[in-house]
Amino acid sequence: MAAQRNKASAGQQESILRQLPAVDRVLENGQILDWATEQGFGRSFLRRAANRFLDDLRSGIRAGRIDAAELEKRLTDLHEGVAGAAESLLQLNLRAVINATGVVVHTNLGRSPWSAAAADRVATLSRRYLNLEFDIDAGKRGGRDAPVERLFQQILPDTGVAVVNNNAAAVLLVLNTLADGKEVVVSRGQLVEIGGSFRIPEVMAKSGSILREVGATNRTHRSDYEAAINKNTGLLLAVHPSNYRVVGFTEGVSLAELVELGRTHGVPVAEDMGSGYLLDLGPYGIPREPAVGERLASGVDLVTFSGDKLLGGPQVGFVAGKPDFVQRARTNPLFRALRLDKAIFLAIEATLAAYVAGQLDEIPTVAMLKAPRDVLRRRAEALAKRLRAEVPDGQVTIEVVEVSSRVGGGAAPETDLPSFAVSLESERGPDRLATALRQAEPPVIARILDDRLVMDVRTVQRDEEDDLVAAVASVLASASDLRCIGE
Numbered sequence: 179m180a181a182q183r184n185k186a187s188a189g190q191q192e193s194i195l196r197q198l199p200a201v202d203r204v205l206e207n208g209q210i211l212d213w214a215t216e217q218g219f220g221r222s223f224l225r226r227a228a229n230r231f232l233d234d235l236r237s238g239i240r241a242g243r244i245d246a247a248e249l250e251k252r253l254t255d256l257h258e259g260v261a262g263a264a265e266s267l268l269q270l271n272l273r274a275v276i277n278a279t280g281v282v283v284h285t286n287l288g289r290s291p292w293s294a295a296a297a298d299r300v301a302t303l304s305r306r307y308l309n310l311e312f313d314i315d316a317g318k319r320g321g322r323d324a325p326v327e328r329l330f331q332q333i334l335p336d337t338g339v340a341v342v343n344n345n346a347a348a349v350l351l352v353l354n355t356l357a358d359g360k361e362v363v364v365s366r367g368q369l370v371e372i373g374g375s376f377r378i379p380e381v382m383a384k385s386g387s388i389l390r391e392v393g394a395t396n397r398t399h400r401s402d403y404e405a406a407i408n409k410n411t412g413l414l415l416a417v418h419p420s421n422y423r424v425v426g427f428t429e430g431v432s433l434a435e436l437v438e439l440g441r442t443h444g445v446p447v448a449e450d451m452g453s454g455y456l457l458d459l460g461p462y463g464i465p466r467e468p469a470v471g472e473r474l475a476s477g478v479d480l481v482t483f484s485g486d487k488l489l490g491g492p493q494v495g496f497v498a499g500k501p502d503f504v505q506r507a508r509t510n511p512l513f514r515a516l517r518l519d520k521a522i523f524l525a526i527e528a529t530l531a532a533y534v535a536g537q538l539d540e541i542p543t544v545a546m547l548k549a550p551r552d553v554l555r556r557r558a559e560a561l562a563k564r565l566r567a568e569v570p571d572g573q574v575t576i577e578v579v580e581v582s583s584r585v586g587g588g589a590a591p592e593t594d595l596p597s598f599a600v601s602l603e604s605e606r607g608p609d610r611l612a613t614a615l616r617q618a619e620p621p622v623i624a625r626i627l628d629d630r631l632v633m634d635v636r637t638v639q640r641d642e643e644d645d646l647v648a649a650v651a652s653v654l655a656s657a658s659d660l661r662c663i664g665e
């Protein structure tokens with residue numbers, strides 16, 4: 179049948195093409211006009227949709243997929259055709275995906291999913307006017323981030339806090355505020371590049387400050403800093419080497435030592451923490467990620483950290499520390515250029531409120547990081563059982579395997595979090611399975627490990643499990659189709 183269609187001569191195709199109506203005729207269709215009015219579509223969008231519909235038919239005819247009979251069928255319901263074209267023109271890019279990679283803070287997948295409280299608050303309040311910069315009691319203008327600071331102070335008293343667009347912005351703001359035109363002393367072991375082109379030396383150049391590198395990649399001594407400090411030193415900066423470790427013959431200067439040096443020479447000290455965490459993660463098997471409170475207790479003037487890494491909130495950057503230093507950052511004109519949208523304020527308030535109340539399980543990132551091993555194993559076993567029930571015998575091997583999840587977001591790069599995954603092995607091979615799963619609805623992003631496709635349950639949210647089972651089942655069902663055709 180298909181072969182016959184392909185044999186349609188050029189002359190035949192031309193005569194089929196002549197059956198296509200003009201776009202103006204399509205737009206005269208009463209049903210289409212009523213539907214467009216009901217949808218509130220503009221005239222030019224409607225024309226684009228009609229053109230898209232006709233273009234698709236035209237290319238179908240040229241490719242031999244649409245013959246005269248098929249064209250007649252498609253033209254019987256113009257409304258359906260144009261509505262389909264309108265829908266595809268309006269298809270938006272962003273949609274939910276299931277993260278089965280086991281990387282908790284996955285930058286490509288939006289880092290931290292928001293808590294339900296954060297999302298609900300945005301859904302209801304973003305449609306209304308808010309007291310974003312309005313002091314209701316005083317009846318006059320108020321500061322946008324003062325309420326965030328007050329919430330934060332319930333977690334870490336006496337800490338000044340300003341919030342900006344992300345941690346890169348927070349670092350830029352701190353450097354520009356404290357060291358515009360001045361030198362910033364940084365250890366060569368900490369000249370970090372974070373994924374996505376954030377490099378300390380380049381951010382520093384943009385901030386107007388001058389990088390003064392000290393020490394060697396593996397060793398920096400107190401005397402190196404001391405020798406570098408001069409009249410034009412604006413800041414001593416420590417950078418948490420988020421995504422790598424310098425191991426072996428190493429030496430660094432502790433933050434406490436830097437603070438002491440800064441005090442002796444009258445130079446401020448700041449640290450870019452990267453993934454700032456508000457609590458000690460050690461008990462959950464994530465050592466060596468310093469907590470914000472611990473760093474501030476060392477006497478550092480300012481720290482900066484992300485809101486959407488280990489903290490589990492929306493994308494923001496925190497500048498936290500001594501209130502007078504924070505105030506200087508806040509009055510920098512750059513601060514205005516880096517400020518947050520109201521939706522982000524709504525979400526960060528809800529996230530911090532969960533910390534204040536100790537409701538850590540409400541924050542998805544935190545709940546995933548501290549998920550107990552036996553819970554993960556039970557979830558993997560239950561998922562495997564459901565999947566086996568969906569798949570015809572023997573076509574795919576479904577097993578529960580032990581895997582290591584990753585914290586992600588550049589945090590604790592060496593730490594493996596023991597976890598469990600459902601593995602799939604089929605004749606199709608893991609690459610084709612992975613591709614098919616990405617094309618499922620919703621897309622499932624998995625990992626390939628030892629020639630198997632593995633889906634780590636740690637990063638699959640509980641209310642996504644039904645979707646995961648349905649997506650995998652549909653992929654495996656078409657896998658068995660393929661095999662039947664091949665046989």
Ligand SMILES: *Cc1c(COP(=O)(O)O)cnc(C)c1O
Nearest residue numbers: 344345346420451452453484588
């Ligand atoms: C992640 C990170 C940044 C960048 O933070 P964003 O919130 O992504 O802008 C900067 N410095 C360090 C050390 C980091 O780990």
